[in-house]
Amino acid sequence: MKSVTIQRFMPDFQKIYVFDAPASKSLMNRALILAAFSDGDTLLRCGSFAEDTRAVLNCLASLGISTDKRPDGIYVYGCGENVPNKQARLNVMSAGTCARFFPAVLSALGGDYFFDASDQMKNRPMEFLSELEKAGAQIEFYEKENSFPFRLRSKGFISKEFTADTDTSTQYASALLLAGALSKEPLSLTLTGSRTEGSYIKMTLSLLSAFGAEWSQNKNTVTVHSSTKPPKTFDVEADLSAACYFYALALLFGIKVLVRRVKKNGFQGDIKFLELLEKRGVRFSETNEGLLADGSGIDSFEGFTENFCDFSDQTLTAAALAPFASSLSRITGIGHIKRQECDRIAAIEHNLNALGVHAVGGNDFIEIQPTLPGGGTVKTFHDHRVAMAFSLIGLKTGNLVIDDAECSDKTFEGYFKELNKLHV
Numbered sequence: 001m002k003s004v005t006i007q008r009f010m011p012d013f014q015k016i017y018v019f020d021a022p023a024s025k026s027l028m029n030r031a032l033i034l035a036a037f038s039d040g041d042t043l044l045r046c047g048s049f050a051e052d053t054r055a056v057l058n059c060l061a062s063l064g065i066s067t068d069k070r071p072d073g074i075y076v077y078g079c080g081e082n083v084p085n086k087q088a089r090l091n092v093m094s095a096g097t098c099a100r101f102f103p104a105v106l107s108a109l110g111g112d113y114f115f116d117a118s119d120q121m122k123n124r125p126m127e128f129l130s131e132l133e134k135a136g137a138q139i140e141f142y143e144k145e146n147s148f149p150f151r152l153r154s155k156g157f158i159s160k161e162f163t164a165d166t167d168t169s170t171q172y173a174s175a176l177l178l179a180g181a182l183s184k185e186p187l188s189l190t191l192t193g194s195r196t197e198g199s200y201i202k203m204t205l206s207l208l209s210a211f212g213a214e215w216s217q218n219k220n221t222v223t224v225h226s227s228t229k230p231p232k233t234f235d236v237e238a239d240l241s242a243a244c245y246f247y248a249l250a251l252l253f254g255i256k257v258l259v260r261r262v263k264k265n266g267f268q269g270d271i272k273f274l275e276l277l278e279k280r281g282v283r284f285s286e287t288n289e290g291l292l293a294d295g296s297g298i299d300s301f302e303g304f305t306e307n308f309c310d311f312s313d314q315t316l317t318a319a320a321l322a323p324f325a326s327s328l329s330r331i332t333g334i335g336h337i338k339r340q341e342c343d344r345i346a347a348i349e350h351n352l353n354a355l356g357v358h359a360v361g362g363n364d365f366i367e368i369q370p371t372l373p374g375g376g377t378v379k380t381f382h383d384h385r386v387a388m389a390f391s392l393i394g395l396k397t398g399n400l401v402i403d404d405a406e407c408s409d410k411t412f413e414g415y416f417k418e419l420n421k422l423h424v
Contacts, residue, residue, distance in 0.1 A: 003377075004405035006394025009253065009422050013296065016256045018289070019246045019418055024239040025052045025411055027267055029097040030178065030204060031234055032056050033105060034211040035076035036065045037083075037182045038230035045073040046236035047261060050413045055095035059102055062088045078230060081184070086111035092148070094118040094341070094410055096171055099148070103129060104175035107137040107154045108183045117148035120341060120382055128164065128172040135159040160187050166201070167193035167336060174204040180224030181213035191220045194333075199269020199310050206267050210234060237261060238290070240268040241313045242412045245388050247274060248317050249422075250282045250295030252324060252396060260290040273314040276306060300326045303370065309333030315366070316389035319348045322368040323357045324396060335364040341410075342381035351378050351390060355400075375399030384410040391419060 023046035032053070035042040057067055057074075064084025066077040083106070090113060092098040099121055106113055122143065129146050133139055136158035140151040157179075164173035173191055180187030191201070205222070208215055211234075213227040238261035250257045264271065264286060274284060274293075280301040283294040303325035304318045315334050322329035337344040345361040348368075352359035355373040359366060378390040380403055387408045394400030408415040 002406050003401050003403045004416050006391050006398070006400045006402065007423060008398030009395040011253045011255045013255060016258055016292070017246075017249070017422060018258045018260065019243070019421060020047065020260050021238040021242040021246070021262065022048045022050050022412055023053070023236045024241070024268060025050065026097065026200065026203060026239075026241075027207070028053050028236050029056050029095070029101065030174070030207045031211075031236060032060065032074070032076065033101050033178050034181065034207060034227065035078055035230050035234070036060050036067075037080065037105060037109070038078040038211060038227055039080040040078050040230045041232075042076050042078065042230045043070070043073055043233045044076060044236055045233055047238060048413065051093065051410045052095035052097065055091070055093040055098045059090045059092065059098060062090050064088075073236070081109055081182070083109055083111060087113070089114045089116065091116045092121060094120050096124075096340075099124075099126065100128065100169070100171040100175040101178055103132060103152055104179040105182055107132045107135065107152065108157050108179040110154050110156045112151070112153045114151050115148055122148045124339065127168055128175065131162055131164070131172075131176075135162065157183065157187070160185055161190075162187065163190045163192060165193045166191055166195035166198055169336065169339070170195055170198045170200045173201050177201070177204050177208065177215075177222065177224055181208045181211065181227045183226055186223055186225050188221060188223045191222070195309060196220045199272070203267045203269065237263055237266045237268065239411065240266070240270045242388070242415070243291075244270055244273050244314055244317050245392065247277060247282070247293045248321055248392055249395070250293040251277050251280055251298060251301055252321060252392060254295045254298040256292065256294045256296060258287065258290055258292045262291040264291055270311045270314055272311040273317065276304065276318070303327040303329035303368070305330050307333035312337050313385060316344060316348060316385045317392070319352065319359075319366060319368060320389045320392040323352065323371055323373050323393065325370045327370065329368040329370075330365060332365045334366065338363075341383040342386070344383065344385070347379070347381050347383060347386050351386070354379075355393065373397055377401040377403055380404045380407055382407045384408045384412070388412065388415055391416070395419075395422065
């Protein structure tokens, strides 16, 4: 796989650095599912998108559901409950949303499906498949229990009451909520764990409302009624998770950074990371193009001692900033990221220590001593967020190589080309 050498960045403090981020894959993939199985057609207005969304589009094509790529987005021809191909082979590749959403939705709608995935996804257990079995789905595993590949046969849910442990993954909860919006009968989901009010669950509920589904909540139990009609158009925001790498530059270098099509009051939970940047002196303002971060005048910042449970995608971003902080960083609430594309706590610990930064990880935390990193090679473990986050260290110090940099294409095709705008 292709490696990338990161050059040291020498900022122009009078300049505003402008970037583009792809469409939010979290919003896009939820909207694609809802649009595809709704009784109507929808234009999802968006910018570019990456591999995870292509995985969803490929699965929809395998099911016989039509989509058109247009200059202003993707036009989706909804099939309602009448899936054209109820016997199909689907490959979710490495897309976590795809891997959770399609089994749940197709269990609700019925059919006979073979699911395959990348080698990386095959190593990620899908515990919630046992919940689908309890609800009537017949699942035959070909390699390991509760893992890809498998065959799923269903005649629809025989049970309408589910439980999802949010400490394992909020994507399980979102998958069942989407299934509920597309089922004939109401579905009841009880949320357990520490992330019952997590940002991605709130995002899913907001999307359900936007696509005409009704839902109600009593404590930690959500009841969802099927969708009626989808909107004719739906605007998909730029991916804030991706934009955060650029906004981190405002803190790290004391510069002005604008990312197009980002909104401060949007659907995405990673807005909480921007609040942490604000606490450290970065000023945010809305413009006609997007959200501007102004780090002018910042010459030092305190370490991160916050709980990242509800915006854990930014753990790696904060970990890349932490060596340059003025105090110790201790990031907590992140035990679940050990089960993502790689063990991300271990990846942070390994790479920072390899660069001469003292970092110690535990089951639910990472602790990082402020130390100027040395040069070396970052091992990505084929994880897109490791590749993108550690590029920040290279921009500050130079002499850094990111191995398998192309793994960033999973969520941000062309990330390193976009980063090169700093050197123009």
